[in-house]
Amino acid sequence: MSGIGIPTVVAHYALNLWAEGQKVATLGHVPMHDQWSLDYDAAWVAKPGAFPLSPALPFQPPAAGYAVGAVKRFVENLLPEGRALDITASTFHVSKANVYALISALGAETTGAFRFWPVDQDPPAVATTPPREVTREELDQRLAERDQMPLAVWDGKVRMSIAGVQDKLMVYLDLPLDDGGRLFLVEPPLASTHILKPEPGRELTPYLVVNEHYCMTLARRMKLPVADVAIYRTPRPVLLVRRFDRIASHGVAGPVVQRLHIIDACQASDLPATYKYERNLGSGEHVRHIRDGVSFEVLFDRVEQTVNKAAARMTLLRWALFQFLIGNSDAHGKNFSFFVHREGLEPAPWYDLVSVVQYPGIDHELAMAWGDAFSLQEVTAFALADFAQRCGVDRQLLKREARRMAKLATEHAPQQAQADDYIDEAERAFAARVGDFIVGQAARLTELADDAAKIKSEFL
Incomplete structure (x- = not known):
């Protein structure tokens, strides 16, 4: 029995990219064909000091368009790897290969300047909830329970959205540690200022926190350009890394964190x-x-x-x-x-x-x-x-x-x-x-x- 051909409806998804309180571009995706597109906003391009996503994605694309796969390659490089990726995919019930779904879930706080946001919404200018403090005691408990509850998940939400294999947690530090600084989980518009990297807890790599702290601090002593680090103890050792793609300050309404690309x-x-x-x-x-x-x-x-x-x-x-x-x-x-x-x-x-x-x-x-x-x-x-x-x-x-x-x-x-x-x-x-x-x-x-x-x- 032959039927009448029914046109296939091909889904098309889109996210807006935001930086410095301004719309930067629209990211398009046709999942059936795994086609990706990027269209910069004219007002962003005209802004003095504005910047493109990468050299492969300039403001003015070549006549034939961006290289095949260039947009997807940029996006997938923002995603976590290893166990953190497994946890993210499982939490959101999506495939680890579904790059668009993952960036939709994690894109509010990625590495660099851009936030990925639904096209029918604007990122909030004012926080709807206060930052959620992570006490030393709670962090210690969570580190002890990592096998049962992944460190990336807090209050039912995945908090790991930067590339890498090792367990990490992104936090806002309100003051230097020596001055009694406290750690907070953040929601837009506030961004994280530091990354916590705990001891992996496996016999293959003992004293990894000491190892990385030693090598990073040695580079600093040698006057080499390196991120600031410290050891935060719960009493379990955790490496605290200051993000160099963030600049924190205090405004009239509270803390402000500028995101650098x-x-x-x-x-x-x-x-x-x-x-x-x-x-x-x-x-x-x-x-x-x-x-x-x-x-x-x-x-x-x-x-x-x-x-x-x-x-x-x-x-x-x-x-x-x-x-x-x-x-x-x-x-x-x-x-x-x-x-x-x-x-x-x-x-x-x-x-x-x-x-x-x-x-x-x-x-x-x-x-x-x-x-x-x-x-x-x-x-x-x-x-x-x-x-x-x-x-x-x-x-x-x-x-x-x-x-x-x-x-x-x-x-x-x-x-x-x-x-x-x-x-x-x-x-x-x-x-x-x-x-x-x-x-x-x-x-x-x-x-x-x-x-x-x-x-x-x-x-x-």
């Missing part, structure tokens, strides 16, 4: 989150030669998108050398970010600095290879020279910076291990072990960089 290197490179590792298909025998993800070379290519190219190149070089010094094999494409201005990009402060090599139960393959070396042990003078060649870095500059940073690390690493932040013998012993490793890496880096500068260019 940042993107990570995957977004800056117009790559999906699955490309955050250089070996984007993994290191299996039949795919290990495929290196289409974010590499040092891809990262340094972003220099051409920056406002101050010389400063950006130097920042990236120092970031790469610091990862070598601390043994951070997991420094991937979502662990470096840029501020977005109308004129171009600007490197943001560093974050997620961890000495991963302290954990023998974790794979230590490098997220980005030095030349063709995917392990720290395999890095040779030739690999450093190859890195410099691919990234457009003068090898004499590499030598000078390596020597300077190695000297600073050798001076400050032992001192940081004695910091009062580490309260017992076990924490101080772990910090001392990280420091000893860094001092050894500093000596090795100095020797390798010296030899790399001597290699003839025709051999590269």
Whole structure:
């Protein structure tokens, strides 16, 4: 029996993007065909100081339109990964692959400046409820119950809406901790100012809070651009990270938090989150030669998108050398970010600095290879020279910076291990072990960089 053809109604969804109290653009989605669109608001484009979402999504799209998938890639890079993504999808009864549904649920408080909001509503200008305080005692209880109740869920609502695998909680801190600061969960228009990163609670990565605090604070001591961190104890250790994409102040009606726009290197490179590792298909025998993800070379290519190219190149070089010094094999494409201005990009402060090599139960393959070396042990003078060649870095500059940073690390690493932040013998012993490793890496880096500068260019 043949029937009369009935036209299929294809659903079309839309969200508005808001920043600085103004509509920025409309995000469109046709789920049946997985088609995405972005249309900037003319008033936003005309505003002095206005900025696009990313270099891949400029105010004026090419004649043929944005690259296929560019809008979706930008959005999916805002979403959490791992268990946090599982929790979000389960809570909202949507598929983990349904990017539009997830950003609809989480888009009010993502990384960067933009809020994703229903097209028939405007974001509130005044909070409808006061911020919800999280006391030290309640946080401690929630940390104890993480296996039964995920940390991302509070009062029946998912509070995790930033990229990453590790458990995190976004909060507003009303005063510095030393001045009796209190933690609050927030609702629009108020935004979070800090991120809480508790100890994972797994045997594979003991003292991770101390590890990250040590590496981040060492970078600060070395005068490197890094996010501010502190250890908050419930008494369980929790890393408190000040968000550099937020500026807090106090207005007449109460606290005000300005949201600054940042993107990570995957977004800056117009790559999906699955490309955050250089070996984007993994290191299996039949795919290990495929290196289409974010590499040092891809990262340094972003220099051409920056406002101050010389400063950006130097920042990236120092970031790469610091990862070598601390043994951070997991420094991937979502662990470096840029501020977005109308004129171009600007490197943001560093974050997620961890000495991963302290954990023998974790794979230590490098997220980005030095030349063709995917392990720290395999890095040779030739690999450093190859890195410099691919990234457009003068090898004499590499030598000078390596020597300077190695000297600073050798001076400050032992001192940081004695910091009062580490309260017992076990924490101080772990910090001392990280420091000893860094001092050894500093000596090795100095020797390798010296030899790399001597290699003839025709051999590269």
